[in-house]
Amino acid sequence: MTTGTTGEPIMSARAVRKSFGPTQALDGADLDLHPGQVVAVMGPSGSGKSTLLHCMAGIILPDDGSVTYQGRELSTMDDSARSALRRNEFGFVFQFGQLVPELTCVENVALPLRLAGMGRKPAEAKATDQLARLEVDDVAEKRPGDVSGGQGQRVAVARSLVTTPKVIFADEPTGALDSLNGERVMRLLVDAAKATSASVVLVTHEPRVAAYSDYEVVVRDGKTRAAVGAA
Ligand SMILES: Nc1ncnc2c1ncn2[C@@H]1O[C@H](COP(=O)(O)OP(=O)(O)OP(=O)(O)O)[C@@H](O)[C@H]1O
Numbered sequence: 167m168t169t170g171t172t173g174e175p176i177m178s179a180r181a182v183r184k185s186f187g188p189t190q191a192l193d194g195a196d197l198d199l200h201p202g203q204v205v206a207v208m209g210p211s212g213s214g215k216s217t218l219l220h221c222m223a224g225i226i227l228p229d230d231g232s233v234t235y236q237g238r239e240l241s242t243m244d245d246s247a248r249s250a251l252r253r254n255e256f257g258f259v260f261q262f263g264q265l266v267p268e269l270t271c272v273e274n275v276a277l278p279l280r281l282a283g284m285g286r287k288p289a290e291a292k293a294t295d296q297l298a299r300l301e302v303d304d305v306a307e308k309r310p311g312d313v314s315g316g317q318g319q320r321v322a323v324a325r326s327l328v329t330t331p332k333v334i335f336a337d338e339p340t341g342a343l344d345s346l347n348g349e350r351v352m353r354l355l356v357d358a359a360k361a362t363s364a365s366v367v368l369v370t371h372e373p374r375v376a377a378y379s380d381y382e383v384v385v386r387d388g389k390t391r392a393a394v395g396a397a
Pocket residue numbers: 186187189190191209210211212213214215216217218371
């Protein structure tokens with residue numbers, strides 16, 4: 167599915183198929199993602215949206231078709247190369263359960279940097295800066311269980327951004343929030359992504375959330391079927 171955007175896409179999915187046992191989750195899905203572009207993946211429950219996101223992020227491998235990142239085919243990389251890609255080039259925001267409950271919010275945000283080998287002090291300084299950008303530096307020393315849903319989701323967004331990823335994969339990032347908090351999280355996520363020219367793959371079934379995207383793709387019965395003009 168093309169977007170009318172000129173230039174090379176940073177990622178492309180082509181004719182992606184994926185089955186889980188007898189269930190055909192994806193049956194020929196296409197998606198181009200250009201640098202700095204926010205694409206909303208919409209569609210009914212069970213249509214294959216999350217499966218498409220997982221295939222694009224290299225979390226699962228398609229049975230057929232291709233997913234390329236900067237021209238490299240993900241399925242030809244070994245597991246450690248795909249892990250390195252997820253750690254270094256991609257960021258992730260999910261609906262629930264992504265923060266480590268035993269760590270403080272600033273430790274959670276610093277975690278991807280620590281895993282990449284950065285020392286505690288510089289990692290936590292960067293994490294604090296990122297929390298401030300998301301307007302939640304006041305909860306830095308609290309544990310995730312002691313902050314509100316909206317604050318926790320902004321901490322999770324801060325963690326997804328702290329490594330300055332090229333692509334952010336967000337699966338129903340506002341699904342657990344009321345509409346006001348959801349819109350706030352989306353505004354901060356999209357503004358932060360635009361500031362670093364990161365691309366975003368945003369899975370959502372909420373039109374109000376999809377309205378923050380540049381472009382919408384609809385998945386139905388495992389196929390990408392329609393693209394709607396920029397919001
Ligand atoms: N790990 C799995 N094992 C078995 N079936 C799966 C698995 N993951 C997804 N499926 C099935 O594949 C189909 C597509 O699922 P997927 O999660 O991609 O849909 P979705 O559009 O993201 O749905 P929702 O909006 O409800 O999250 C569904 O029928 C689902 O039950």
